[in-house]
Amino acid sequence: MNIIVYIIKRILYAIPVFFGVSFLIFIMFNIVAGDPTIMLLGKYATAKQMADLRHYLGLDKAWYLQYFDILKSAFTFNFGHSWATKQLISEMIKSGAKVSLTLSLPSFIISSIISLIISMISAFYRGKWIDKFLVLICVIMMSISALSYILFGQWILAYKFGLFPIEGYEYGFPFFIPYIILPCIIWIILSTGSDIRFYRTIILDELYQDYVRTARAKGLSETMIFCKHILKNAMIPIITNLIIQIPFLILGFLLIENFFGIPGLGSIILDAINNSDFPVIKAITILTASVYIVFNAITDILYVILDPRINLK
Amino acid sequence: MLKKLSFLLLIAFLSIITTIYLHKNKHKKPATLNLVSLHKIKTLDPILCIDTHSFIHINSVYETLFKYDPFQKNEIKPCLSKNLPIKENNSYVIKLKKGVKFQNDECFSEGKGRELKSHDIKFSILRNADPNLNGKHFWLLDGKIKGLNRWRKNQRKKNQTDYNEEVEGLKIIDDYTIKISFEGDNRQFYQIFASPFSVIIPKEAQDYYKKDFGNSPVGTGPYEIKKFDPQSNKIVYSKNSNYRDERFPTEIPENLKLKFKNSLGKTLPLVDNIIVHIVTETSTRLLKFKNREVDAINITNDNINFSLIKDGKLISDLEKKGIYLYNKNEVNTSYIGFNFNNKIFNNIKLRRAISLAFDRKKYNKLFYNDNSTTAQSMIPPSIEGYEKKYINPYCAYDVERAKQLLEEAGYPQGKGLPKITLDIRSGTIYRQKAIFFKECMREIGIEIKIRTNPFSELLNRIFKGNFMLFDLNWQLDFPDAENILQLFYSKHITPNGFNFTRFKNEKFDELYEKINLISDQERRIILYEEMNRILGDLVPAIFLNHKNHLVLCQPWISYIWTPFNFDLIQYIDIDDTIKQKFQISK
Structure with missing residues (x-):
């Protein structure tokens, strides 16, 4: 099969997935979720006002028309206005995603580099004390909850030692930098533990493949085998793992954003949930699902390109 | 090579940090009141807002015809109105104060705030009743003002609200006088127009900002917010340069005179700049307060309350730092x-x-x-x-x-x-x-x-x-x-x-x-x-x-709170001498 045909086929596969996701979102918010009008109108809501508001929000339309509205907004990326803040949702997402990325992107890059390096060291010295020590550290890092890191960071590093601001955020480069250093450190600590373990396992899997034995039989040095053969093959699942994380970077980290007062997409989602602001929740869910589907397709395509062993059929 | 590059990167990084701190310090103003909001503010549109914490912000920018006297229990006094009008045949003739100006804003011609007129009162009342805006406080006026419910019904049929359509109970007599007639005896007249939802807004602002009106408040109040972003983690206020000469009252109850001795007779607002930090997490809020970054924080009923207050009193650790507890009944x-x-x-x-x-x-x-x-x-x-x-x-x-x-x-x-x-x-x-x-x-x-x-x-x-x-x-x-x-x-x-x-x-x-x-x-x-x-x-x-209502206050502020006043920020003062003393000893 031609690669172009494969790409087209992969994109076509994404369409029913997208319909399925949007239908699920529709069921969740338009059918299962309760009537949001009373929350929006406040304690003095009357039945008449609630009916008026339901009509105004289009909640009294036939179900298929409501579903069509969701589909339309998903394809046009016009999600309308937030019920709570009356802002244009696309603008909210854009500004929130930008802020989230200022935190998530450096954290992702740094943590990926650190994880890769440490996992390689650990795999290279497999079974030795250095490997055991690194695995132990990873398990400890993974076992401690995010909240503990946040509270410790804010109390000790920010309040006691005054190394960082306790919380806050300033828009624009470079003013946001002091505010993201501590959250970044916590993000890195939180993600490296599991990443190191995962990458180490992948590398170790490769270590016991036939081609490694062949290379050893040919008399190649361990360093040569590790760097030239094992890493090259291990990179495919590692890259896949990295790419699949990218769509979630725009969402930020809900807990970190909330504690550090970072006005990113994570905190927008939390506010939307608290305010029963369904259009915002729907928009972010659709957007995340779409980006995820796209990146999933990209990963599959990259797989085919990077690894000729994978059959296009 | 790699070492050199790392060194250069480190230098660049440190320079950025230094620049930021220098920039921040350059813009630091001595008298800024730093307050905290426990919740995010969704909108500053008075007719769409339903949470009490948002009304504190709305009523710092906008004003009402009457207001509760912050120093006399539940007593109403004039605000934009010249006096408290007397009822005659279920009607009230309201005379407005002259010379009250809206803040300067681009919605006005040449960006200069114009004088408040009686048509603003009519517009603000109609806006509250406008069915096309889905306001949340119509209950306050429902069936009370003559002809208002009919007007509301008529607008429902129209695509665009007609604010010029006559309403029997809202008669503009001249630029500074409006007569409001009620369907029957309305003993809550003063309360209605002292409530935080009944603020007066200029029509130009709604026409200019349209959907963004809730983020662009334009009022006659003591403060202005240049641009409000509901997603932002802070709200920055500055004094409204068009605010009239209002003074801190000199006649206040004896028991409050000592606390407010430095404020008596001073021009309002007492502090020109305010930053309201939105900090939703209790532990973070407390750390910011202990670090003297904010001047007051509300104490919610959670574990923090128990760690700070013992037998109704603050723990000695905080008392030693001059921090005091403001404790008052809510309603x-x-x-x-x-x-x-x-x-x-x-x-x-x-x-x-x-x-x-x-x-x-x-x-x-x-x-x-x-x-x-x-x-x-x-x-x-x-x-x-x-x-x-x-x-x-x-x-x-x-x-x-x-x-x-x-x-x-x-x-x-x-x-x-x-x-x-x-x-x-x-x-x-x-x-x-x-x-x-x-x-x-x-x-x-x-x-x-x-x-x-x-x-x-x-x-x-x-x-x-x-x-x-x-x-x-x-x-x-x-x-x-x-x-x-x-x-x-x-x-x-x-x-x-x-x-x-x-x-x-x-x-x-x-x-x-x-x-x-x-x-x-x-x-x-x-x-x-x-x-x-x-x-x-x-x-x-x-x-x-x-x-x-429990609030932890830094020693240098004179805090005040009453349940029905939402414009009290203007009465909070900072004593710079005490502040410096405590910040040095920090």
Whole structure:
């Protein structure tokens, strides 16, 4: 099969997935979720006002028309206005995603580099004390909850030692930098533990493949085998793992954003949930699902390109 | 090479950090009040906003015709109005203060704020009633102003609201005079136009900002917010340069004179710049306060409260730092309502048994650190009609009596009684409170099932009557007991009003209807007291408590809070000498 045909086929596969996701979102918010009008109108809501508001929000339309509205907004990326803040949702997402990325992107890059390096060291010295020590550290890092890191960071590093601001955020480069250093450190600590373990396992899997034995039989040095053969093959699942994380970077980290007062997409989602602001929740869910589907397709395509062993059929 | 590159990168990084700190310090102003909001502010559109914390911001930018005097309990005084108008044939002629200007804003010609005129009052009232804007406070005016409901009905048919259409009850006499006529006797006239929703806005702002109006407030108040972003983590205020010469009152109660001695007679607002930090996490808020980054923080009823306050006093650690606790009664009542549509709750002995089995003292200690007032009935303290001496026998904790009443009700040791469901809103603290209630009821043999709901779902359940018991808190909107007693008036049974329990009592209804016929305040208070006692005796709900307003303040600020004033930021002062002293010793 031609690669172009494969790409087209992969994109076509994404369409029913997208319909399925949007239908699920529709069921969740338009059918299962309760009537949001009373929350929006406040304690003095009357039945008449609630009916008026339901009509105004289009909640009294036939179900298929409501579903069509969701589909339309998903394809046009016009999600309308937030019920709570009356802002244009696309603008909210854009500004929130930008802020989230200022935190998530450096954290992702740094943590990926650190994880890769440490996992390689650990795999290279497999079974030795250095490997055991690194695995132990990873398990400890993974076992401690995010909240503990946040509270410790804010109390000790920010309040006691005054190394960082306790919380806050300033828009624009470079003013946001002091505010993201501590959250970044916590993000890195939180993600490296599991990443190191995962990458180490992948590398170790490769270590016991036939081609490694062949290379050893040919008399190649361990360093040569590790760097030239094992890493090259291990990179495919590692890259896949990295790419699949990218769509979630725009969402930020809900807990970190909330504690550090970072006005990113994570905190927008939390506010939307608290305010029963369904259009915002729907928009972010659709957007995340779409980006995820796209990146999933990209990963599959990259797989085919990077690894000729994978059959296009 | 790599080493050189790393070194260069390090230098670049350090330079950026230094630049930022230098930039920040360059822009630091000496007199900035740093406050904290516990919640994000959704909108600054007064007719769309429903949360009290947002009204503090709205009423710092906008103003009302009348306002509550912050230093005289529940007393109303003129604000934009020149005086308090006298009623004549159910009408009031309001004369506006001259020379009041809106803040400078690009919505006005040449960006200069124009003078407030009587047509602004008419527009603001109509805007509240505009069906195309789906305002949330029309209840305040519903059926009260002559012709307003008709106007609202007419606009519903139109695509665009016609604010020029005549309304019988809103007559502009001249630029500074407007006559408002009511359908009948309206004794809440002053309260309506002193309420935080009744702020005056210029039409130009709505026309110019359209959908973005809620983020671009343009008022006559002491402060202005240049650009508000609901997603931002702070709101920055600066003094409205067009604000008229208003002064801190010189005539204030003796007991407050010492606290405000430096503020008396000074021009308002007392502090020109304010930053309101939005910090939703309690622990973060406390750290910022301890670090002296913010001047005051509200204490919520969670673990932090318990770690800071012991026996109603601040822990010595904080007191040594000069920090003081501001503790005042709020005007609310928490209650667990029965559903009277459910036959089992028509049994008064059962209701009384449940009320007697609930340990309010322990509840107050466990969940409020003793910083709330145990309720005896519905009317909260500081509202006329509340009797300090009144002790409701059914609000005592008496398990034996409760068991006896339960037996008399036909359910000895709870036998024959179905499992009772208590609907609560989701959240750890609500669940813990519900578990406490469940344990209290288990003592007398009543089985309680707790059902948690997202808040919107809880309200929907209450609205539809799809519950057995519900846990709710009612915050008064104006200082009149009627506002809370309406919750038990039979003609207000939901969906016609807010009688969520569906309680009916002829005597209570009769007294409730009498309220509006009596103009003498003293006689009305007697009626309120009687109604409050009826509720206490008939137990249509389990009255829990009335919460307090607790604020931790830095030693250098003179903090003030009252339940119905939302414009109090302008009265808060900073003593720079004390601030410097404490910051040096930090």
